[in-house]
Amino acid sequence: MNTEKVSLPLVFDDAHDQTIARGLDRRTFLQRSLVAAGGCACCLHAGNLFARQLPPPITTLISPGCRRSKVKVAKLYLGVSKAHWPTPNMDLEGEMQRYEAAFGQMKKDFADVDFFVNQVVSKKEDLASIKEKLQEADGILLIHLSMGVGGVIREILTVKRPTVLFAAPYSGHEWSGFGAMRNEPGGENLECLLTGDLQQLAVAVRPFRAVHHLREARILNVTARTMPAAYLQSVAEKFGTQVKVIDLPRMLAAYEAIDPKTAEAETRQWIKSAAKVVEPPRSEIVNSCRLGLAFEKLMADEDATCITVDCYGSMYRKLPAFPCVGFVRLNDMGLAGICESDLTSAMTFLLLQGLSGRPGFISDPTVDESKQAIILAHCLGSRRMDGPDGKLQPYKLRTIMERQEGCVPQVRMRVGQKVTQAWLVGTDKLQFFTGEIIESPDTERGCRTKMTVKVDGDIEKLWQNWSHGLHRVTCYGDVTPDLKRFCRFKGIQLVNEA
Numbered sequence: 064m065n066t067e068k069v070s071l072p073l074v075f076d077d078a079h080d081q082t083i084a085r086g087l088d089r090r091t092f093l094q095r096s097l098v099a100a101g102g103c104a105c106c107l108h109a110g111n112l113f114a115r116q117l118p119p120p121i122t123t124l125i126s127p128g129c130r131r132s133k134v135k136v137a138k139l140y141l142g143v144s145k146a147h148w149p150t151p152n153m154d155l156e157g158e159m160q161r162y163e164a165a166f167g168q169m170k171k172d173f174a175d176v177d178f179f180v181n182q183v184v185s186k187k188e189d190l191a192s193i194k195e196k197l198q199e200a201d202g203i204l205l206i207h208l209s210m211g212v213g214g215v216i217r218e219i220l221t222v223k224r225p226t227v228l229f230a231a232p233y234s235g236h237e238w239s240g241f242g243a244m245r246n247e248p249g250g251e252n253l254e255c256l257l258t259g260d261l262q263q264l265a266v267a268v269r270p271f272r273a274v275h276h277l278r279e280a281r282i283l284n285v286t287a288r289t290m291p292a293a294y295l296q297s298v299a300e301k302f303g304t305q306v307k308v309i310d311l312p313r314m315l316a317a318y319e320a321i322d323p324k325t326a327e328a329e330t331r332q333w334i335k336s337a338a339k340v341v342e343p344p345r346s347e348i349v350n351s352c353r354l355g356l357a358f359e360k361l362m363a364d365e366d367a368t369c370i371t372v373d374c375y376g377s378m379y380r381k382l383p384a385f386p387c388v389g390f391v392r393l394n395d396m397g398l399a400g401i402c403e404s405d406l407t408s409a410m411t412f413l414l415l416q417g418l419s420g421r422p423g424f425i426s427d428p429t430v431d432e433s434k435q436a437i438i439l440a441h442c443l444g445s446r447r448m449d450g451p452d453g454k455l456q457p458y459k460l461r462t463i464m465e466r467q468e469g470c471v472p473q474v475r476m477r478v479g480q481k482v483t484q485a486w487l488v489g490t491d492k493l494q495f496f497t498g499e500i501i502e503s504p505d506t507e508r509g510c511r512t513k514m515t516v517k518v519d520g521d522i523e524k525l526w527q528n529w530s531h532g533l534h535r536v537t538c539y540g541d542v543t544p545d546l547k548r549f550c551r552f553k554g555i556q557l558v559n560e561a
Contacts, residue, residue, distance in 0.1 A: 132275075133177035134175055134176045134177065134201050134202075134268065134271055134272050134275040135179050135199055135200050135201045135275070136178050136179070136200060136201060136203070136268055136271055137178075137179065137180035137181075137193075137197050137200040137203045137204070137224075138180060138181045138204045138206070139180065139182065139183075139204070139205050139206070139219070140155070140158070140159045140162070140206045140208055141183075141184055141185075141206065141207050141208055141212040142155045142158065142183060142185060142207075142209040142211075142212065143185050143186075143209050143210070143211035143212060144185065146210045146235070147210065148209060148210040148233060148234070148235045148236060149209060149234060149235070153208070155185075155208060156183065158208050159183055159208070162206055162261070162264075165261040165264065166264065169264065169265055172265035173265070173268070175272070176268055176271075176272075179196075179199070180193055180197065180200070183208075184212075185212075186214075186215065187214055187218045189215075190215070190219065197219070197222045197224060198224070200224050200271075201224075201225070201271040201272075201274050201275045201278075202224060202225040202226065202227065202268065202270065202274065202552075203222070203225070203226040203227075204226075204229065204264075204268065204271075205226060205227070205228040205229065206229050206264075207228060207229065207234040207237065207238075208234060208235075209234065209235055210234075210235030210236050210237060212235070212237065213240060213244075216228065216237070217244070217247075220244075220247075220249035220250065220252060220253060221249060223249065223252055225252055225254075225270060225274060226253050226254070227254045227255070227256060227267040227270070227271075227548070228241065228254070228256070229256050229258075229264060230255065230256070230257050230258075231257075231258065231259045231261075232257075232259050241253075241255045241257075251551060251552075251554070252552060254548045254551060266544070266545070269418050269419075269548070269549075270418070270545060270548040270549040272418070273414055273418045273545075273549050274417075274549070274553070275417070276414075276416065276417030277302040277304050277410075277414060278303035278304070279303075279368065280302075280303075280304045280305075280368045280369060280413050281304075281305045281306075281307065281365065281366060281367040281368055281369070282304065282305070282306045282368075282369040282370070282399075282401075282406070282409050283306075283308075283309050283361065283362060283365055283369070283370040283371070284307070284308050284309065284370075284371050284372075284373070284404055284406070285308075285309045285310075285314050285371070285372040285373060285378055285382075285386075285404075286308060286309075286372070286376070286377050286378065286404050287310070287311065287373070287378070288373060288376060288377050290306065290308060290406075291406075294489070298406075298410060298490060300490075301491075301553065302410070302490070302553075304410065304413070306406065307365065309361065309365075309370075311378065311381055311382075313361075314357070314361070314382065315382075315383075317357040317360055317361045318353060318354055318357040318382075320357070320360065321356045321357050321360065323353070325353075325356060326349055326350075326352050327349065329352040329353075329355070330345070330348050333348060333352060333388065333472075334348065334460070336455065336458075337458055337459055337460045338457050338458065338459055339460070340460040341460065341461050341462075342462040342467075343460055343462055343469070343470040347384065347468075347469065348460065348470050350383045351385065351386075351387065351388035351469070351470045352388060352389075352392075353383070353384070354382065354384045354386060354388070354389050355386075355388050355389025355390075355392045355393070356389075357389075358370050358386070358389045358390075358392075358393060359392075362393075362398070368398055368413070369398065369399035369400075369409055369413060370390075370399070370400055371400070371401035371403070371404050371405065371408075371409055372386045372402075372403075372404060373403065373404035374386055374403055374404075375403055376403070384469065385466075385468075385469035385470065385471075386400065387442060387443040387469060387470065387471040387472070388443075388470055388471070388472065390402065390443055391443050391445055391446060394422040394423075394445040394447070395422075395445060395446050395447045395451065397420075397450065399412050399422070402425050402441065402443070405425070405534055407487060407488075407532075407534070408423075408425045408534050411423065411486055411487045411493075411535075411536040412425070412536050414485070414487060415483070415536060415538040416538075418542050418545040418546065418549060419450075419538050419539070419542050419545070420450045421448060421450045421453075421538050421539050421540065422445045422447070422448060422450070423445075423536035423537060423538050424439065424441065424444060424445060424512070424514070424536065424537045424538070425535075425536050426440055426441045426510075426534065426535055426537060427440055427441060427509075427510060427533050427534065428440070428533065429509065430525075432522055432523065434501065434515065435517050435518060436501060436515050436516055436518060436522065437498070437515075437522065437525065438504070438513055438514070438515050438516075439484070439513065439514050439515075439516060439535070439537055440509040440510040440511075440512065440513040441510045441511075441512055442461070442463045442465075442471040442473075442510040442511040442512065443471045443511075443512065444472055444474030444476070444511070444512030445474065446458055446472060448474075448476070448477070448480075448538075448539045449539060456474050456475055456477070457475045458472040458473055458474045458475070459472070459473045460472060460473075461473045461511045463511070464507075464509065464510050464511050465510070471511055472512075473505075473511035474512045475503045475505075476500055476503040476512070476513075476514040477500060477503075477539075478500050478501065479499065480499065480500045480539055481497065481498075481499055481539070481540060481541045482497065482498060482500060482516055482537050482538065482539055482540070482541075483495060483496075483497050483537065483538055483540060483541055483542045483543065483546070484497075484498075484516070484535045485537075485538075486532075486534070486535050486536065487555075488531050490555075491554070491555055491556060492555060492556045492558065493546065493550055493555050494530075494558050494560045495543070495546060495557065495558070495559060495560065496518060496559055496560045496561040497518075497519045497541050497543060498516035498517050498518040498519050498561075499516065499517050499519075500514045500515065500516055501515050501517045502514070502515035503515070514537070518561050519561060520559065520560075521561055524560075524561060525560050525561040528560060529560070
């Protein structure tokens with residue numbers, strides 16, 4: 064490990080807080096605990112930066128990895144005693160316990176899951192006592208133990224809940240009919256994982272988690288504009304997501320209710336953890352942090368998981384600060400702070416967050432065909448793109464580029480990282496593409512935080528067929544298989560834009 068000393072100059076406008084951090088060992092870091100719902104600890108590894116202990120959040124809130132209400136999954140083991148495949152000598156209960164041991168070794172992956180049904184099913188009659196209960200499930204996980212269970216699978220599909228079937232090699236010959244079964248009535252609720260990799264059991268529950276996450280999501284929109292009633296109704300009917308307007312007096316009251324001392328403590332953390340503070344005066348950082356704490360308090364009062372602000376519209380210059388720092392703070396915690404009262408961005412962000420456990424990066428793209436790339440840019444960047452327990456990415460505190468005011472974290476995105484960009488069009492179509500970050504530009508053009516993504520596909524096709532606005536939402540990782548399963552379960556057309 065590299066342990067050379069580094070010097071990190073911190074530049075501030077307020078002489079009281081001017082500091083030079085010298086001689087910091089790269090191994091040195093402090094951890095910060097953000098107590099999310101269920102007591103989930105989120106460790107912040109500062110890398111070549113440094114962190115200080117912060118006071119805990121004002122209250123506990125829902126996040127994808129540690130929820131107040133768990134994802135309800137019915138786990139059913141399908142097998143018949145003395146079946147010829149995989150062997151007539153197989154002990155069904157023993158085989159079930161082998162899988163249960165695997166689940167036990169992956170506790171972290173299922174920390175937010177309630178396996179409220181967990182049993183062996185050998186024939187259709189075994190389902191009679193639990194069929195009504197299966198209706199409560201966010202999803203049904205089927206684990207194929209032996210041949211002879213085709214009729215049981217078809218009976219389970221009549222429940223019409225999202226269903227993922229895990230079938231390891233040698234479990235039986237039924238796999239040869241799974242493709243056809245997916246095209247039968249009710250088969251739209253069936254997805255299959257044919258693999259001997261037991262780690263894929265964690266993958267199997269991802270679409271259920273996204274279904275649950277969207278259904279429990281409550282979005283607060285700080286705006287004076289009239290919201291699109293037809294869209295909100297469609298979103299509520301399709302996903303269960305609710306949206307509520309917060310007016311200016313309510314938002315200002317929440318801001319004034321935050322203890323200035325708490326805002327000062329938050330400010331010191333942001334300043335000390337930054338590689339550099341470039342333009343914003345200290346007063347702007349304080350106001351931004353106080354507004355961020357007000358967001359959290361307001362969301363707790365409203366039992367919300369997401370907040371967005373009409374910052375360039377009806378709320379422009381009416382709040383004590385721009386919301387960017389507050390949004391990043393929420394994204395780092397596993398919640399959602401969304402720019403510009405963009406409800407489509409909010410829904411896409413929540414979907415990607417539910418599937419991956421990681422925040423999205425909302426962007427204004429621009430194209431560079433010479434690199435087969437699209438440059439994704441926005442002034443604020445989430446500092447923990449790997450999720451709430453991931454490493455803190457290097458950042459500077461800057462002004463908003465196009466406004467030359469406010470305070471935003473300019474984040475260096477990780478070169479070499481695979482990413483997925485998506486956009487939920489209405490409630491019935493999802494556009495996406497994937498690529499790899501090849502640069503994290505630091506230029507005085509465009510927005511502050513940028514990533515140059517070499518596109519998997521045809522960049523010319525991508526820009527020529529671009530539709531449905533400028534914004535897109537990007538998360539770390541290739542989540543294409545997870546998007547396919549979720550979209551199948553929800554009846555959404557999935558389109559690769561590239």
